[in-house]
Amino acid sequence: MFPYDEASWSAVDGAMFMGWGGSLPGIATLIAAVICVAVLVIGQRSETAKAKAFDK
Amino acid sequence: MEEQLAELAAKVAELEAASGGGAVTNTMFAETFYYLTIPLMIIIHAGFLAYEMGASRLKNVLSSGVKNILAFAFMIPTFYLFGWWVYFGFPTGIPGAAGPMGISGVEYANSIALGWGESAQYMGPNIADNISGVFFGAFALFAATTASIMSGAVIERIQTVGFIILAVVLGSFAWVVAAAWGWHADGWLVTQWGVHDFGAAGLVHAVAGFFALGVLINLGPRIGKFNADGTANHIPGHNMPLTVVGLMLIIVGFFGFLMACVVPPGEAWSWFPDKFATIYGTPITLSSLAFNILMAVAGGVIGSWLFTRDPFWMMSGALAGIISTASGLDIYFPALAFVIAFSAGLILKPCADWLENRGIDDAVGAVTVHGTIGLYGVIMLGIWGSGYPSLQGAAGEVPTISLIGQIVGAAVFFLLGFVPGYVVSLILKMAGMLRIREGAELAGMDLVKVPAAGYPEWGGDAPVTPAHPAE
Numbered sequence: 001m002f003p004y005d006e007a008s009w010s011a012v013d014g015a016m017f018m019g020w021g022g023s024l025p026g027i028a029t030l031i032a033a034v035i036c037v038a039v040l041v042i043g044q045r046s047e048t049a050k051a052k053a054f055d056k
Numbered sequence: 057m058e059e060q061l062a063e064l065a066a067k068v069a070e071l072e073a074a075s076g077g078g079a080v081t082n083t084m085f086a087e088t089f090y091y092l093t094i095p096l097m098i099i100i101h102a103g104f105l106a107y108e109m110g111a112s113r114l115k116n117v118l119s120s121g122v123k124n125i126l127a128f129a130f131m132i133p134t135f136y137l138f139g140w141w142v143y144f145g146f147p148t149g150i151p152g153a154a155g156p157m158g159i160s161g162v163e164y165a166n167s168i169a170l171g172w173g174e175s176a177q178y179m180g181p182n183i184a185d186n187i188s189g190v191f192f193g194a195f196a197l198f199a200a201t202t203a204s205i206m207s208g209a210v211i212e213r214i215q216t217v218g219f220i221i222l223a224v225v226l227g228s229f230a231w232v233v234a235a236a237w238g239w240h241a242d243g244w245l246v247t248q249w250g251v252h253d254f255g256a257a258g259l260v261h262a263v264a265g266f267f268a269l270g271v272l273i274n275l276g277p278r279i280g281k282f283n284a285d286g287t288a289n290h291i292p293g294h295n296m297p298l299t300v301v302g303l304m305l306i307i308v309g310f311f312g313f314l315m316a317c318v319v320p321p322g323e324a325w326s327w328f329p330d331k332f333a334t335i336y337g338t339p340i341t342l343s344s345l346a347f348n349i350l351m352a353v354a355g356g357v358i359g360s361w362l363f364t365r366d367p368f369w370m371m372s373g374a375l376a377g378i379i380s381t382a383s384g385l386d387i388y389f390p391a392l393a394f395v396i397a398f399s400a401g402l403i404l405k406p407c408a409d410w411l412e413n414r415g416i417d418d419a420v421g422a423v424t425v426h427g428t429i430g431l432y433g434v435i436m437l438g439i440w441g442s443g444y445p446s447l448q449g450a451a452g453e454v455p456t457i458s459l460i461g462q463i464v465g466a467a468v469f470f471l472l473g474f475v476p477g478y479v480v481s482l483i484l485k486m487a488g489m490l491r492i493r494e495g496a497e498l499a500g501m502d503l504v505k506v507p508a509a510g511y512p513e514w515g516g517d518a519p520v521t522p523a524h525p526a527e
Contacts, residue, residue, distance in 0.1 A: 002443040008450030009338055016339065017389040018440055028391035032355075035398055039362050 082322030090190035096312020097197035104204035106302030111293035115500025139228035155242025194316040199227035205264035208420035218489040234259035250446040250455030251465035255382030257433035263473035265427020270477025277417030303371035337448030352397040359401020373401035438462025
């Protein structure tokens with residue numbers, strides 16, 4: 001996962017995170033965004049369902 | 057010609073002065089940098105104090121606080137007396153030979169980390185040494201953090217002196233050995249296995265968490281925690297808001313904790329004259345920490361909220377988020393840190409329930425949050441960070457991060473926590489120094505241990521959570 005051809009810190013002159021220059025950062029960003037939306041959807045559904053239990 | 061030479065000499069003198077000034081500025085920056093991490097890390101202890109007292113029942117609130125305050129107080133002198141020496145003495149293992157970096161081994165430790173003889177010049181005020189004190193201070197606060205982690209797990213039934221003995225063994229010895237082995241450029245886990253644990257997920261959190269587990273096995277559950285059929289009862293603390301705010305304070309303090317894991321330029325142990333490094337000499341920026349810590353906190357909270365909706369577990373999830381990514385906060389991509397932290401938030405409560413179903417009464421979930429998630433974080437870095445040089449240098453010259461190496465590190469951290477915790481607490485149990493007497497536990501530890509009342513206006517009418525749910 002080292003983002004430079006040569007696995008050496010002396011080769012690092014900029015971004016040094018995992019997957020830099022590859023698809024991992026984009027995929028991780030997409031997954032993070034999907035998680036945020038999905039959790040909100042699930043949260044809304046379950047809260048609504050629980051709230052309905054208190055309807056008179 | 058002479059005039060030009062004089063001008064040139066003046067210019068050289070000016071440049072030399074500027075260069076010297078830069079070095080002084082760097083030294084003062086490094087000194088200030090570490091100094092500021094100390095009060096920030098004390099906020100962790102303010103947080104643990106609030107968190108533990110909130111998680112205690114009314115009858116135990118002050119005794120939980122006293123225990124936590126004393127752990128902090130005893131950690132500092134014992135770390136001064138021998139913890140600091142252990143860190144420098146044994147990175148290469150036993151018997152404490154010198155390592156290749158020239159900053160380890162018993163002989164080196166004897167020369168800089170003892171409070172007597174020639175070495176004492178580095179253990180007290182010294183106009184020629186701006187760094188030793190602040191570096192010591194930051195490490196002493198790491199030590200105190202380990203004690204606080206264990207402290208929460210054992211509330212409401214442990215004896216004060218027995219607890220302090222355990223805290224000293226953990227904070228001034230067990231985790232220090234882990235740090236020497238896995239958090240030092242000469243540490244054998246680093247040089248032989250490529251272990252990388254930048255933010256101490258394993259060597260602080262997992263060691264402390266599993267030390268607590270060893271203690272809990274001998275200490276036993278609080279009266280009323282488990283029914284005859286083995287099912288568990290929830291024993292609510294007296295003040296959930298205090299606990300939640302305490303957890304948030306711990307998050308604040310962790311910015312200082314992780315800042316103290318960075319080696320700035322300008323001090324005797326600096327790797328570079330002009331940039332930050334990790335303790336392994338690999339590059340890092342504070343921006344890396346800002347990105348990844350914040351994303352990890354968010355991921356942990358969201359993951360915990362999804363399953364629990366409980367503010368206690370949500371804020372524990374924030375901690376779990378940081379701990380699960382701590383090993384690689386220097387090199388994770390922020391969105392990846394978020395995803396890993398989210399997964400830690402998801403597994404947090406099920407892991408705590410699993411432990412509880414095996415008869416372990418961990419009052420605040422410390423074994424899971426710090427122990428289990430700490431090891432999870434160490435291993436996650438092995439999965440995602442394989443191939444990174446573990447130390448300053450190039451692969452081949454220095455070891456690289458690998459899944460096997462991180463698993464070995466995780467196993468060592470587990471043992472360095474669990475074994476001393478279990479053995480010392482067993483000895484204390486045999487000596488009658490571990491658990492408070494049953495009558496005192498039922499009456500409330502504040503009545504026995506503290507000549508003050510947490511909420512005096514409530515007097516005898518205070519609503520008391522029963523020691524046993526059946527009462």
